[in-house]
Amino acid sequence: MPMKKLDRSLIRDLSIFQSMSEEDLDAVLAMASIRQLPEGKAAFSQGEIATEFFALLHGRLKVVQTTPDGQQVVVRHVNPGDIFGIARAMRRPDFPATAIAVVESLALAWPSNQWEAFIARSPVLAMNALQTVGQRLQDAHTRIRELSTEEVERRVAHALLRLVRQAGRKTEEGILIDFPVTRQDLAEMTGTTLHTVSRVMTGWESKGLVASGRKKVVVKDAHGLHVLAEKPE
Amino acid sequence: MPMKKLDRSLIRDLSIFQSMSEEDLDAVLAMASIRQLPEGKAAFSQGEIATEFFALLHGRLKVVQTTPDGQQVVVRHVNPGDIFGIARAMRRPDFPATAIAVVESLALAWPSNQWEAFIARSPVLAMNALQTVGQRLQDAHTRIRELSTEEVERRVAHALLRLVRQAGRKTEEGILIDFPVTRQDLAEMTGTTLHTVSRVMTGWESKGLVASGRKKVVVKDAHGLHVLAEKPE
DNA sequence: CGGCCTTTTTGCTAAAAGGCAAAGATGAAA
DNA sequence: TTTCATCTTTGCCTTTTAGCAAAAAGGCCG
Numbered sequence: 001m002p003m004k005k006l007d008r009s010l011i012r013d014l015s016i017f018q019s020m021s022e023e024d025l026d027a028v029l030a031m032a033s034i035r036q037l038p039e040g041k042a043a044f045s046q047g048e049i050a051t052e053f054f055a056l057l058h059g060r061l062k063v064v065q066t067t068p069d070g071q072q073v074v075v076r077h078v079n080p081g082d083i084f085g086i087a088r089a090m091r092r093p094d095f096p097a098t099a100i101a102v103v104e105s106l107a108l109a110w111p112s113n114q115w116e117a118f119i120a121r122s123p124v125l126a127m128n129a130l131q132t133v134g135q136r137l138q139d140a141h142t143r144i145r146e147l148s149t150e151e152v153e154r155r156v157a158h159a160l161l162r163l164v165r166q167a168g169r170k171t172e173e174g175i176l177i178d179f180p181v182t183r184q185d186l187a188e189m190t191g192t193t194l195h196t197v198s199r200v201m202t203g204w205e206s207k208g209l210v211a212s213g214r215k216k217v218v219v220k221d222a223h224g225l226h227v228l229a230e231k232p233e
Numbered sequence: 234m235p236m237k238k239l240d241r242s243l244i245r246d247l248s249i250f251q252s253m254s255e256e257d258l259d260a261v262l263a264m265a266s267i268r269q270l271p272e273g274k275a276a277f278s279q280g281e282i283a284t285e286f287f288a289l290l291h292g293r294l295k296v297v298q299t300t301p302d303g304q305q306v307v308v309r310h311v312n313p314g315d316i317f318g319i320a321r322a323m324r325r326p327d328f329p330a331t332a333i334a335v336v337e338s339l340a341l342a343w344p345s346n347q348w349e350a351f352i353a354r355s356p357v358l359a360m361n362a363l364q365t366v367g368q369r370l371q372d373a374h375t376r377i378r379e380l381s382t383e384e385v386e387r388r389v390a391h392a393l394l395r396l397v398r399q400a401g402r403k404t405e406e407g408i409l410i411d412f413p414v415t416r417q418d419l420a421e422m423t424g425t426t427l428h429t430v431s432r433v434m435t436g437w438e439s440k441g442l443v444a445s446g447r448k449k450v451v452v453k454d455a456h457g458l459h460v461l462a463e464k465p466e
Numbered sequence: 467c468g469g470c471c472t473t474t475t476t477g478c479t480a481a482a483a484g485g486c487a488a489a490g491a492t493g494a495a496a
Numbered sequence: 497t498t499t500c501a502t503c504t505t506t507g508c509c510t511t512t513t514a515g516c517a518a519a520a521a522g523g524c525c526g
Contacts, residue, residue, distance in 0.1 A: 065378050068463075073381045075374050089360075090367025096374065119360060126359035127322075127352060133366045134323025140373035141308050141329065145298050147380035148306045148424030152513070183474065191381030193514060198475060214473060214522055230301075385483070416504065429483060431505055447492055447503060 010057050011108070016083045016128045024122040032108040037061075037101040043085065045098045050087040052109045056080050059105025060167060060179045064188070065097045074188040076139065077102075079166050082132075088112035089129060103179045147191050155190040156200050157229035160210070164219055173211055174220035181217050243290050244341070249316045249361045257355040265341040270294075270334040272413075276318065278331045283320040285342045289313050292338025293400060293412045297421070298330045307421040309372065310335075312399050315365075321345035322362060336412045380424050386433050388423040390462035393443070397452055406444055407453035414450050 008029070011017060017025060035054070037043055043054055046066060061078040075097055078084045087095050110118075119126045146155050160177075168175040183194040183201070190197070201217075204210045209225050211218045219225060241262070244250060250258060268287070270276055276287055279299060294311040308330055311317045320328050343351075352359045379388050393410075401408040416427040416434070423430070434450075437443045442458050444451045452458060 065374060067378065067382050071382045073378045075377065086367075089363060090370075091364045092367065092371070096371055119356070123352070123356040123359065126356065126363060130322060130359060130363050130366060131324045133363060133370055134319075134325065137323075137366055137370050137373060138325070138329055140370060140377060141298060143377050144308065144373060144380065144424075145300065145306045147377065148421075149300050149304045182472095188381075191377075194474080195476085195515080196513060198473095199513095202475070212474095415502095426484060427504080428485080428506090431503095432483095435505070445504095 010081070011055070014055055014081050014083065016055070016125060016132060018128055019124050020122050027121060028110075028118055031114050032110050035107045035109045037105040037107060039101055039104050041101050043099040043101070043107060044095045046095055048095050049093060050085065050095050050112050052085065052112055053083065053088065053115065054085045054099075054110075055083045055108045057106045057108060059101055059103050059107075061099045061101050061105060062185070063097045063099050072188050073191070074185065076136065077163075077166055083129070086115070086129065086133075089115050090133070152190065152192045152196055153200050153203075154229050154231075155192070156186060156197055157225050159186060159189045160217065160219060161222065161225060161229060163217070164222060168219070171218065174218045175222060177217045177219075180215035182215050243314070244288070247288055247314050247316065249288070249358065249365060251361055252357050253355050260354060261343075261351055264347050265343050268340045268342045270338040270340060272334055272337050274334050276332040276334070276340060277328045279328055281328050282326060283318065283328050283345050285318065285345055286316065286321065286348065287318045287332075287343075288316045288341045290339040290341060292334055292336050292340075294332045294334050294338060295418070296330045296332050305421050306424070307418065309369065310396075310399055316362070319348075319362065319366075322348050323366070385423065385425045385429055386436075387462050387464075388425070389419060389430055389433050390458050392419060392422045393450065393452060394455065394458060394462060396450070397455060401452070404451065407451045408455060410450045410452075413448035415448050419450075 011025070011029065017028070020028075035043065037059065043061060044050070044052070046064075056078050058080055060080075061084070063075045063078060063084070065073045065075055067073070078099060084099060085095060087093070146158055150158070163177045163181065164175050167178040169178045170176075183197045186197045186201075187194045201210060201212055204225075205212065207224070209219070209221045209228070211220055244258070244262065250261070253261075268276065270292065276294060277283070277285070279297075289311050291313055293313075294317070296308045296311060296317070298306045298308055300306070311332060317332060318328060320326070379391055383391070396410045396414065397408050400411040402411045403409075416430045419430045419434075420427045434443060434445055437458075438445060440457070442452070442454045442461070444453055
């Protein structure tokens with residue numbers, strides 16, 4: 001079973017499963033099912049009862065909150081190796097957001113009610129989860145600080161640099177964001193409009209900082225972008 | 234020792250210590266020291282090594298991030314019964330923010346390196362902490378959504394309603410926020426300026442929604458404020 | 467290759483909010 | 497009571513960003 005083998009090594013690397021014994025990991029794996037997510041497909045949706053939690057093996061998801069009047073906000077991205085949808089572990093009955101595949105993705109899914117059993121079997125899991133959620137909290141606070149104090153151009157620069165870190169792939173042109181990103185997406189990540197993002201990107205393009213096309217962004221001068229992102233003025 | 238007695242009942246109520254056995258709680262308490270914080274005093278500061286973590290018994294703190302150029306952002310408030318400063322539990326060496334008493338406060342402090350021992354003794358503690366941090370993450374995402382999609386007036390309304398929930402005290406005039414709140418504070422909670430907050434509040438005052446004075450806010454019509462906060466237009 | 471849907475760009479205008487400066491309040495301390 | 501530091505309000509002007517509308521560009525499918 002080559003598939004099984006692949007999964008195993010990927011799972012071994014999941015931060016949440018670090019320092020777990022092989023037997024415990026086996027027990028955990030025995031409960032998992034595999035979920036294939038074509039691009040655009042939601043792993044779960046905002047408001048849904050959280051009957052499962054997940055770990056991403058391949059691909060990439062965006063986690064989106066929708067406001068009552070339909071505006072969307074990208075809260076974070078899920079990268080390979082991340083666990084996600086752990087609402088129940090935080091004793092929340094429903095999912096507070098929607099997770100949508102931005103490229104074809106592959107995830108493991110476990111029944112939510114297994115969480116307690118897993119923790120009981122391997123308490124280190126709870127500590128790992130705490131670290132993971134703690135990191136997300138830091139990231140969220142960083143976003144809050146940026147949204148509160150920075151103007152649009154710097155926010156977009158920060159968002160783009162984050163994408164570089166999470167999904168950057170070196171090419172001859174520069175660092176390509178390894179999944180489709182529209183102006184609208186960037187707007188939803190930075191609390192602005194696609195029009196404004198477009199204007200900002202056009203400016204950067206002419207300065208040689210980035211090269212972009214339809215659903216595509218290449219960062220040509222990460223350092224220059226970084227300077228721009230940090231410069232207070 | 235009446236002080237001891239008081240602490241004990243307060244500690245019993247800390248969400249993080251729910252479902253712990255009496256003996257485990259005793260062991261935890263034995264390691265704690267008491268910390269008195271006069272108004273304006275920081276329990277810890279951004280960047281400091283996290284040698285301790287805390288639980289608030291009385292009073293109120295604000296958790297503030299300072300930007301490189303000195304702007305401040307209030308990330309959240311710490312209310313009685315909350316644990317705070319648990320950076321090390323999230324495997325972060327330093328504190329990512331500063332916690333300042335906004336009224337005279339009383340906290341318990343434990344050495345950071347006790348965390349692991351506590352968890353080992355009582356794994357339910359890790360799960361409680363996970364829930365606590367999970368709740369904070371939800372709150373942070375809510376703030377991100379607000380900052381991304383709402384204009385200033387609605388953001389301030391939401392912030393004020395949050396304060397009502399966390400620290401509202403009924404009086405004849407209306408619901409008083411039970412600690413000193415300046416326009417600057419509200420600005421730092423909502424990503425705007427004290428000038429704009431002042432203008433917004435003046436408008437509300439004339440509509441009879443709030444009554445406010447120096448470092449003081451009374452919500453006279455919480456429902457009206459709520460309508461305003463939710464109305465998309 | 468051509469049509470068509472989606473995404474992106476851009477010009478113009480309007481609204482929202484910030485910055486500056488100065489004048490009023492308020493309360494605490496002397 | 498007077499003084500003084502701190503908060504708050506307000507008028508005016510500027511900047512930033514959103515909104516609207518329309519054109520341009522890309523890429524996919526038949």
